[in-house]
Amino acid sequence: xxxxxxxxxxxxxxxxxxxxxxxxxxxxxxxxxxxxxxxxxxxxxxxxxxxxxxxxxxxxxxxxxxxxxxxxxxxxxxxxxxxxxxxxxxxxxxxxxxxxxxxxxxxxxxxxxxxxxxxxxxxxxxxxxxxxxxxxxxxxxxxxxxxxxxxxxxxxxxxxxxxxxxxxxxxxxxxxxxxxxxxxxxxxxxxxxxxxxxxxxxxxxxxxxxxxxxxxxxxxxxxxxxxxxxxxxxxxxxxxxxxxxxxxxxxxxxxxxxxxxxxxxxxxxxxxxxxxxxxxxxxxxxxxxxxxxxxxxxxxxxxxxxxxxxxxxxxxxxxxxxxxxxxxxxxxxxxxxxxxxxxxxxxxxxxxxxxxxxxxx
Amino acid sequence: xxxxxxxxxxxxxxxxxxxxxxxxxxxxxxxxxxxxxxxxxxxxxxxxxxxxxxxxxxxxxxxxxxxxxxxxxxxxxxxxxxxxxxxxxxxxxxxxxxxxxxxxxxxxxxxxxxxxxxxxxxxxxxxxxxxxxxxxxxxxxxxxxxxxxxxxxxxxxxxxxxxxxxxxxxxxxxxxxxxxxxxxxxxxxxxxxxxxxxxxxxxxxxxxxxxxxxxxxxxxxxxxxxxxxxxxxxxxxxxxxxxxxxxxxxxxxxxxxxxxxxxxxxxxxxxxxxxxxxxxxxxxxxxxxxxxxxxxxxxxxxxxxxxxxxxxxxxxxxxxxxxxxxxxxxxxxxxxxxxxxxxxxxxxxxxxxxxxxxxxx
Numbered sequence: 001x002x003x004x005x006x007x008x009x010x011x012x013x014x015x016x017x018x019x020x021x022x023x024x025x026x027x028x029x030x031x032x033x034x035x036x037x038x039x040x041x042x043x044x045x046x047x048x049x050x051x052x053x054x055x056x057x058x059x060x061x062x063x064x065x066x067x068x069x070x071x072x073x074x075x076x077x078x079x080x081x082x083x084x085x086x087x088x089x090x091x092x093x094x095x096x097x098x099x100x101x102x103x104x105x106x107x108x109x110x111x112x113x114x115x116x117x118x119x120x121x122x123x124x125x126x127x128x129x130x131x132x133x134x135x136x137x138x139x140x141x142x143x144x145x146x147x148x149x150x151x152x153x154x155x156x157x158x159x160x161x162x163x164x165x166x167x168x169x170x171x172x173x174x175x176x177x178x179x180x181x182x183x184x185x186x187x188x189x190x191x192x193x194x195x196x197x198x199x200x201x202x203x204x205x206x207x208x209x210x211x212x213x214x215x216x217x218x219x220x221x222x223x224x225x226x227x228x229x230x231x232x233x234x235x236x237x238x239x240x241x242x243x244x245x246x247x248x249x250x251x252x253x254x255x256x257x258x259x260x261x262x263x264x265x266x267x268x269x270x271x272x273x274x275x276x277x278x279x280x281x282x283x284x285x286x287x288x289x290x291x292x293x294x295x296x297x298x299x300x301x302x303x304x305x306x307x308x309x310x311x312x313x314x315x316x317x318x319x320x321x322x323x324x325x326x327x328x329x330x331x332x333x334x335x336x337x338x339x340x341x342x343x344x345x346x347x348x349x350x351x352x353x354x355x356x357x358x359x360x361x
Numbered sequence: 362x363x364x365x366x367x368x369x370x371x372x373x374x375x376x377x378x379x380x381x382x383x384x385x386x387x388x389x390x391x392x393x394x395x396x397x398x399x400x401x402x403x404x405x406x407x408x409x410x411x412x413x414x415x416x417x418x419x420x421x422x423x424x425x426x427x428x429x430x431x432x433x434x435x436x437x438x439x440x441x442x443x444x445x446x447x448x449x450x451x452x453x454x455x456x457x458x459x460x461x462x463x464x465x466x467x468x469x470x471x472x473x474x475x476x477x478x479x480x481x482x483x484x485x486x487x488x489x490x491x492x493x494x495x496x497x498x499x500x501x502x503x504x505x506x507x508x509x510x511x512x513x514x515x516x517x518x519x520x521x522x523x524x525x526x527x528x529x530x531x532x533x534x535x536x537x538x539x540x541x542x543x544x545x546x547x548x549x550x551x552x553x554x555x556x557x558x559x560x561x562x563x564x565x566x567x568x569x570x571x572x573x574x575x576x577x578x579x580x581x582x583x584x585x586x587x588x589x590x591x592x593x594x595x596x597x598x599x600x601x602x603x604x605x606x607x608x609x610x611x612x613x614x615x616x617x618x619x620x621x622x623x624x625x626x627x628x629x630x631x632x633x634x635x636x637x638x639x640x641x642x643x644x645x646x647x648x649x650x651x652x653x654x655x656x657x658x659x660x661x662x663x664x665x666x667x668x669x670x671x672x673x674x675x676x677x678x679x680x681x682x683x684x685x686x687x688x689x690x691x692x693x694x695x696x697x698x699x700x701x702x703x704x705x706x707x708x709x710x711x712x713x714x715x716x717x718x719x720x721x722x
Contacts, residue, residue, distance in 0.1 A: 013457060014382060020695035021375060025713040033710070060421060062436040064469040069441045071432055075423040080430045082445075084465065086472020092703040096374060096471055100697050104445065108425040110457055111447020120698035124706055153700075156707030180704060187707050334381035336461050337481035339514075342453040343541060345485055346517035346548050349394070352386040 014338035017330045019117035019320060026329040027320070028121065034164035037157070039323075040129040041165060043315035051285035053077060054311055058265045066090060074310035080106045081314040083119055089216050098153065098216055099123065105317040115321045116333060119313065126316035128157035130261075131236050131306060132165040135210060137287050137294040138259060138302040139234035143209035144169050149201050149223055150215035150239055151175035151184040158212050158238065159184070163193055166210075171195045174204035202228055213247045214238040226251035231299040237271050238306045248303075250274045256303035259284050259294075261312070270305040281305070375699035378691045380478035380681060387690040388681070389482065395525035398518070400684075401490040402526060404676035412646035414438060415672055419626045427451060435671035441467045442675040444480055450577050459514065459577060460484065466678040476682045477694060480674065487677035489518035491622075492597050492667060493526040496571060498648050498655040499620060499663040500595035504570035505530050510562050510584055511576035511600060512536035512545040519573050519599065520545070524554055527571075532556045535565035563589055574608045575599040587612035592660040598632050599667045609664075611635045617664035620645050620655075622673070631666040642666070 019027065028036050047054070059072040067088030074081060085101035092098060101119035106112060135143075146168045148155050152175070162168040171193050173181045178197070185195040198204035205211055205228055213223050216239060226249050229235070235256065239247045248271050258281040260266040267277060284304075286292035295302055324330050339348035380388065389397050408415070420433040428449030435442060446462035453459060462480035467473060496504075507529045509516050516534070523529040532554050534542045539558070546556040559565035566572055566589055574584050577600060587610050590596070596617065600608045609632050619642040621627040628638060645665075647653035656663050685691050700709035 018694075021698045022695055022713070025710050028710060029714045055423060057421075060418075060432070060434060062416060062434065062441045062469065064438070066470045067472055069436075069467060069469065069472050071421070071434055071443060073421060073423065073432055075430075077425070080423045082432060084443075084474075086467075088470075088472045091471055095699075095703060096473060097698060097700075097703050097706070100472065102474075102696055106430060106447075108423065108430065109427045109449075110452055111428055111430050111449045111461065112457060113445075113463075118696055118698065121706065121710060152704045153706040183702070183705055183708070187705070187711060333379075334383055335463055335479055337382045337458060337479065338456075339458075341544070342456060342458050343513045344544055344548070345458070345482065345514040347544070349386050349389060349482060350548060352383070353390045 014334055014336045015332040016113045016116050016335045017324055018333035019115070019324070019330050021118045021121065023329040023331065024118050024121045027323060027327050028125070030327050030329065031323060034160055037125050037129040037132070037161045038164055040126050040316050040319050041133040043319045044126070044130055044133055044312050045288055047076070047311050047315045048285040048288050050076070051289070056262055056311070058268060059310065072310040072313055074314050075108060076314070078108055079314075079318070080108045081310070081317050083123070083310065083313040085119065085123065103313055103317050105321055112336065115317060116335065117317065117320055122316050122320065123313070124154055124157045126312050127154060127238065127306070127308060128161035130312050131158060131212065131238055131304065132161035134259060134284055134304040134306070135162065135166055135234055135236060137284075138304060139166060140209045140232060140295070140298065143234070145172065145208045146170070146210040146212055147172045147174070147204040147208035148212045148214065149174050149204055150213060151180040152214065152216060154214050154238060155184050156187050158214060158236075159188055159193055160191060162210065163191065168210070169194060172198050172204040172206070172208055174198045174201050205229070208233065210234045210236060212236040212238060215247055222249045223247040224252055225249045226255070229255070229301060231301060233301055235301065235303045236306065237303060246271050246274060252301070253303065256301040258282070258303045258305055259287065260305050261307065261309040265309055266305055266307050269307045271303070272305055374473075375695055375697045376693040377474045377477050377696045378685055379694035380476070380685070380691050382479045382482065384690040384692065385479050385482045388684060388688050389486070391688050391690065392684060395521055398486050398490040398493070398522045399525055401487050401677050401680050402494040404680045405487070405491055405494055405673050406649055408437075408672050408676045409646040409649050411437070412650070417623060417672070419629060420671065433671040433674060435675050436469060437675070439469055440675075440679070441469045442671070442678050444484070444671065444674040446480065446484065464674055464678050466682055473697065476678060477696065478678065478681055483677050483681065484674070485515055485518045487673050488515060488599065488667070488669060489522035491673050492519055492573065492599055492665065493522035495620060495645055495665040495667070496523065496527055496595055496597060499665060500527060501570045501593055501656070501659065504528075504595070506533065506569045507531070507571040507573060508533045508535070508565040508569035509573045509575065510535050510565055511574060512541040513575065513577060515575050515599060516545050517548050519575060519597075520549055520554055521552060523571065524552065529571070530555060533559050533565040533567065533569055535559045535562050566590070569594065571595045571597060573597040573599060576608055583610045584608040585613055586610045587616070590616070590662065592662060594662055595656075596662065596664045597667065598664060607632050607635060613662070614664065617662040619643070619664045619666055620648065621666050622668065622670040626670055627666055627668050630668045632664070633666055
């Protein structure tokens with residue numbers, strides 16, 4: 001009775017591997033937080049090196065007064081991936097996350113999903129991995145000290161990625177809310193990083209070769225002003241990613257060599273919103289591929305105007321898909337209808353009732 | 362020890378109601394297939410009547426030689442919804458579905474998903490509900506006989522929706538594969554519909570007031586030619602929805618009054634691909650709202666050039682969301698990270714390790 005057994009128990013085709021929040025944490029712990037981010041960075045670099053094989057488009061937003069929901073699809077011609085992500089700065093007031101997300105990876109030849117996963121934690125990991133990857137090409141050689149301005153949910157991940165991938169040893173932390181800095185210092189207590197809590201942004205920047213800004217105000221802000229920024233540093237501007245939201249004074253941009261992920265996206269959302277559309281900026285994939293220069297002198301201010309791009313999520317999804325067989329930390333989700341006869345969808349519904357797997361009516 | 366208990370057991374904010382394929386079948390059975398489709402049709406009509414409040418865009422496709430994956434987002438300013446759907450005509454060769462899908466409904470004010478559901482079965486139900494809704498406005502009054510050309514996965518749902526919502530009693534079925542018609546007749550055996558299996562499309566159309574075409578070839582085909590179509594009928598053209606795929610001869614289109622869901626989408630994918638962009642067509646919402654005429658005479662040929670539109674999925678998702686509290690047929694999915702302190706995502710990951718909910722290494 002093949003029909004009955006299949007109706008009672010969907011075949012393998014019906015199941016999609018699902019990584020819950022709990023399983024994502026298990027995957028992170030079993031692989032290690034730092035190796036996990038280094039691994040994602042390797043996948044991102046690999047994908048950026050085949051930049052031209054990707055279908056690229058700016059994310060698709062749905063705006064509300066409180067925030068935005070975005071779909072970020074991309075494809076390399078074989079695999080399709082997308083992330084759903086929201087950004088709602090006031091969410092924390094009622095205990096919700098500012099940014100949450102989930103994502104899917106699919107086989108383009110069949111259209112069938114091969115991975116469905118939480119992406120709140122995964123986005124935090126990939127964002128930090130992506131920042132550190134860019135800094136490997138742009139930051140002064142031998143950087144040891146990083147200022148981190150904005151000590152919210154993304155800041156811990158940034159510090160650890162820069163420790164792991166660049167050898168940063170000292171963190172100088174500033175937040176308008178001192179409790180946020182205390183929280184950050186506590187979480188980094190046993191990681192080998194020295195954390196100094198600073199009273200002003202100026203204080204935080206003192207002696208830093210790398211300045212990471214990761215604040216979340218939904219408006220034009222100037223976290224850094226021009227006179228604060230000395231020559232030779234690398235600025236990793238992670239906050240932002242909304243039209244109308246920036247962190248840096250325009251004069252800093254004019255003194256910097258600016259690097260972006262995807263020009264078309266960054267001019268909508270990044271710090272470069274403040275500049276003319278024809279202002280020279282370099283896409284990072286060109287630097288990774290040796291087609292454009294990264295850092296060329298000790299005096300140069302380099303700026304990574306990070307807004308996040310679909311290919312980075314695609315890389316993170318690929319990394320997780322490849323990791324799951326090793327860790328086993330996933331569930332199987334009954335997401336896809338799988339009738340015996342693919343043309344007999346209604347028959348499957350009908351038989352599920354008769355077999356009692358459907359409700360008794 | 363709030364921290365520990367929350368780390369061990371995510372709060373309600375972390376969970377998203379999930380309707381698996383099995384639970385979708387349970388929901389369908391407990392509510393009844395026909396009432397389920399009638400219910401969706403009511404929600405679609407309600408949403409089409411507030412057409413102007415929706416954010417409308419053509420779906421976002423990723424093409425492969427074998428088929429297409431599409432994201433279909435929309436929003437009414439309060440709620441955001443999207444469907445992931447694929448179309449791969451050759452999938453049935455290795456036991457997969459031609460069309461599968463899943464969808465999400467979210468609160469736009471927080472960005473948090475409120476429903477995640479399979480949409481392979483739900484799409485079949487909403488497509489049939491949508492066809493019958495259009496036919497209520499366009500088909501000849503008192504229609505009793507429907508020809509159905511193409512007897513695949515969607516055909517059963519179409520027949521039942523037309524029985525339930527229009528009072529169709531007789532089905533004349535034709536498929537190039539006679540086994541498909543036998544399958545359809547078997548599934549409809551105890552539904553109160555009389556099914557006649559026909560040897561040719563001409564035979565099937567004989568005496569029918571409504572002709573439904575629902576074939577799946579990915580090319581320009583002419584399932585119906587001009588001389589087959591008499592005056593006064595309603596054509597429900599469901600197949601298609603690919604650029605380069607049509608079912609009807611152009612001359613039929615020229616003799617018909619054509620109704621579409623969303624002009625911009627239908628000219629990309631529908632039968633009207635064969636016509637000039639300025640050929641007069643009517644959007645259905647205008648008919649439902651009394652702003653445009655539907656059927657105006659007994660001789661008129663009306664044609665619904667159906668391609669499927671995001672708002673119909675939005676309506677179907679709303680219907681399921683409202684149904685779930687009554688049936689209880691859903692699971693809770695641990696999809697959203699929910700730290701005690703929303704700014705302390707890393708702390709949640711850290712504590713999950715210490716608490717042993719994360720893996721031991």
